[in-house]
Amino acid sequence: MSRSRPSPLPFNVLSSPARRVAMATLLLGCPLAAQAQDDVAQSDTVVVTATALKVAMPLAETPRSVSSVSREELDERNVQSLDESFRYRAGVLSGHYGADNNTNWLKVRGFDQATYLNGLRLYSPGYYQWTPEPYGLERVEVFKGPASILYGEAPSGGIVNAVSKRPTEEVQGEIEIQAGNRQHRQFAFDTSGPVTENGDVRYRMVGLYKERDGDLDGTYNKRYYFAPSLEWDIADDTQLTVLASFQKDDGVPENPFKLAYGTLENTPFGKVDPETNYGAPGYDKDERTQLGIGYEFQHYLDDTWKFEQNFRYSHLDLDLRSTYIMSSRDGERTAPRGHLQRNGDIDSFTIDNRMVGKWYTERTENTLLVGIDYQDLSLDGQEYDNYSYDTVDIFDPDTSIAPLDPSQRFGRHIDKQQLGLYVQDQLRIDDRWVLLGSVRHDSADVKNTNQDINVTVDETQSATSFSGGVMYLGGNGVSPYLSYTESFRPQAQTAANGAIFQEIEGKQWEAGVKYAPATWDGYVSAAVFDIEESNSFVTQPTGEQQQGGETTSTGFELEGVGYLTDSLQLTAAYTYTDMRNENDQRKELIPRHQASAWLDYDFTAGAVEGLTLGGGVRYVGKTVATPSPFNSIDDDVPSYTLYDVMARYDFDTHWTAQVNVNNLTDEEYVASCDFYCYYGESRSVIGSLSYQW
Template sequence: MKYPFPAQYRVIALAMAAMHSGLPMADTETTPDGITQLEKVVVTASTYRNTASKTALPPEKTPQGISTVTEEQFKNKGAASVSQALRYTPGVNTELRGGGATRMDQYTIRGFTNFQNFYDGLQIHYNNSFIQPQIDPAAIAQIEVFKGPTSVLYGGMPPGGMVNIIARQPSSNNYDSIELATGSHNRKEATFQSTGAIAGNDELSYTFTSLAREKDSQIDSIKDERYMVAGGVDWQISDRTLLNMNLYHQKDPEAGVFTGVPATGSVLPSAHGSFDRDTFMGDKNWNDYDRDVTLLGYKLSHTFNDNWSFLQNTRFMDAKALQKLIYENPQAPINPDGRTIYRVAQLNDEKLQSFTIDNQLSGMINTGSLTHNVLAGFDYQRLKTYVYNSIGLVSSIDLLNPDNDQVDPNTPLIYNPYQKYDLTLYQNGIYLQDQILVDQWVMLAGLRYDNIRSDQTGITEVVKPLSNKVRQNNLSGRLGVLYTMSNGLSPFASYAEGFEAVPGSDRRGKAYEPSTSKQWEAGIKYAPETSDTVLTLSTFRITKDNVLTKDPSGGTYDQIQAGQIQSKGFEIEATSQVNHQLLLDASVTFQDVEFTKDNAGLTGKTPSWVPEKKATLWLSYFGDSGLLRGTEIGGGVRYIGEAVLDVATADKVPSYSLVDMSINSDLGEYSPGLEGTSLNLSVTNLFNKRYYSCYDQRTCFIGAERTVKTSVNYEF
């Protein structure tokens, strides 16, 4: 949404506050002195809040980094997961486990690894083992990436930022579509979407999405299979009250592989040559991943008057996963022949249930020339998980001549539980935010107090009793300021704090404290009224303290909180409608991430999975005449810079560049009989470039090979 500058900025404050209260923009009247005044306000409720502020403040007016990826953008680029949808997002390094291991959405944001996604503003709980619900793109309206520490609004999170997945919302506008897709790896896929009023009643509306997909993995003989239903119902109880009930259910009977290959023979040269692209160290008879996830929630929005509103966002999650895999024995030495791998088999049987509720009260207060959009909130999370992990030895494998059919599925491989525990976690937070608008200034100030409790009991490492209690508290703050100029330039600066709970204790029995972080960020946002160009340039420095590191006075595995990691860099993100036919999206990322304090010899070294540079460019051409009438042709390039292979060595993972393309054609432009029908073709890694992502010397992942997807969509 765009706003007039600069004299009318006080009206913007009123409009933003109205939107946060669930109010539409009011009818306006312009006075002789150029000041726009509100004539009337019609009250309706809303359940959407922007990720970076939990208000209606748009990203270009928010004094902190945030990137948004729309459904159209990630569909055109052939994204089959949230990780793939973020390939062109600055500051985000995706697909850490390559092209075969796609069952989890994992990435680094501004240099820090993140496994914690949010769905419609609530955390999707991850049990730090193998249960991570993975929202399918078919159910997503857009994705918002909030950069830097986000704890003031969301509690414990990694300091690089967070990913908030926005679900499709109900609408009274009738819409139905069926999409059939095929392509690489024997893809068979069908998607159905529908929205509309229920029984012709505009006070009741719905959205519904279902998907069925089956395809081969990048690894021969391994399958990917998914069935998903998602939807929601909006009940406009009154002009001031809206109730949204929502559901997401996903069943993954099979989900590819989760193992890699050694660095020697992939990234590093080997006397025996390189591994094939589909090299697999596991066994087809012991490679299962069966995941079942249900998310059930509601959002209740009520506006008390033109200034004050309340939103309650609640979700219950139930998830379970059964996994069988074979991977390299981490306790065995690396075989000097560079091809023989000693292996272990693993069985994981896990369950997770969680409940989350976020209560938000917001209102507008005028104090002289200042307009305050005040937000007060309380959230609560409860997580219970059961984890059973067992391991057993299996025969070795020659990766240059692999036999992936050695295991007899009827012969027990697992003898003893390696881990068996129950974990219960409680987290509650109280937060307060003041969004202040005066003339051309936007100021944000926030404060939050968190209390975390967790209890873990069971056994680990076969026989060791496990009893781990966490009792931690943290106070986080946030400050930001942005100044809007009449030419569309908006310089900004911000400071944000974050934390992550750290379980366990040192060798003296002293419980660890939360790991804390802080970010300084400054930059310029550009969104002029007279142009369809949006640009953000930001520079940042993030420092993470209380990182666990080796205890110099203790044993081999004793740790103390004396470590520190620092990430600094800058990002450029630009979108421009060059003319009515050409759209440009571009981004550049430079980051310098290193251990600045450590007792294990890591000081000055960079963590794994963190490229120093990243650059992307995507161009879309919209045809409006001739053979290209109704056709959009898109093409892009992704450059991922050099990264460390292993934090303990000087070896590097080479940089690489990948080319993608897409064609979308509205067939109704060619024949009236095909109205509502469209054809889509997307190709990722067009030239089938071979590339890698590495965690250490033992574990590298081969990137996604060329993937073609073609689909036909019929809207009715």
């Protein structure tokens, strides 16, 4: 028996005041994916999100670009890391640094993104990377463009919000085992349901163990993950959800850094094998423990006003030793290796308080959001950096290394507190016009102590951000819009000389159209955008990051998900991005053209009933490369095309077997060059067997 299919609709237009009132009572963060529909023409399903506006609103009424990937799609493509989530969405680039087993690399509209979990920031300064486990997520959303108006600290390109699995009213569960190439092994469980007889208290427990070798020789990662949660309906108008997670990763880090010499360029010694590891797997290590606990509270004061409060405390402990190649001069066979160490921890907490008011007149619906949030970050660690620790043969590396005396490490301490106040008002007129206006002020106190050069920097960075938008809701499902947004990103890091980096600010104009007719189970969205960022980071000839100049990104995005027939679903996306630095030169890493398409077909009758077949193609256009003073790169990085396939068979309502293959042809390619060059990830084959109840 095949599973009931999820609707692809990420937004829906409400057509009556009664439905709007019903929508207003939905909880913050309602699932973005709609419930399965028996009739594809049915349009009463209310589909909302809270990522774009921090209030539950249909995306078809939101003059901003947001894409979502549901739990069903994460399962279908067997997503193993957060940066795999948006491979079939517009405006997002991943895989440009090849395989990496301890960091999620995503570019949104050409810029690095910030990661949020349940609407609260995950701090990842330097190498202290918080990596959400995809199996513990209900969905993943990307807000494209500056987002400081509601989230405070945010990059110019956008944010990624991961939403945790929540307790369910019905008893349900799953046990899953996986095996695959590169010694992939995984065991996972997920169980949920009511605790009390009347169902006012519900629980969920999610757990996982997995291990897998990396793409580079001698690298691997083992992960333990456990996430309990509890939801309590304290009263008819009050609810509390407690969310916790614990994750431990142990392994040898992948450093995919390679030189243009031997990858993009030919040499007298041949090409460098993609699996070549310039690190020291017998000495390098990546041990990190991350835990978080928090809650989401909401209380209806009356029929108009609701109070919401989100809180989370996070702790991350890191012990990292990592060795990597630096650079070489053309024609030489050897190159220096760098070595770094980080040993320390991060403690942080974030609290967000909001008042949400809704009221109606004969012709209007008004939603007012007033909020104040506070973020606190403390990093205390020991560091070491040496860019010429030893030398290595580029084509036949000796992976041994002389151990470092721990006394050579120096202390680093960072404290950052950020306070934000924001107001947003959304006005809907005659069920046809949506007007949106917002303002926010942030003040961030940053203190950074670097014992290596005996420098302490203590300063305050602040900014006021504005946002606005207008949208017309067409009766035929076509809704054009125009919006303006800003971003503000304070910096807790310092330059090599100890000077603190300045805050980064971004501005964006966006015009688009969203198409979601009531007679079709699907949607299409299109947008053009223009982003300007000041104080951008620039890669120096030494490989270090410094600030300077302005970066611009202009482009066009087209995205659609929908059922072509009752059994055939198409997901397709196209992205055009023209990103340039202060000298009007194209930025490295960012392709002008990206395109993807995924088809899956459910067999619902005959001998193959219960079988689902899927396949996708991903195209990434050529990119420019950044040369170093030690080697020149004369050519662009070529474009590449990758193929993914999936087959799933539902034996009955309980047992399911599935096979996923990414990079089906095991294409060997250089994904990008930015001082270093990076081979793309190799073929991945994973088989799964699950039992559900």
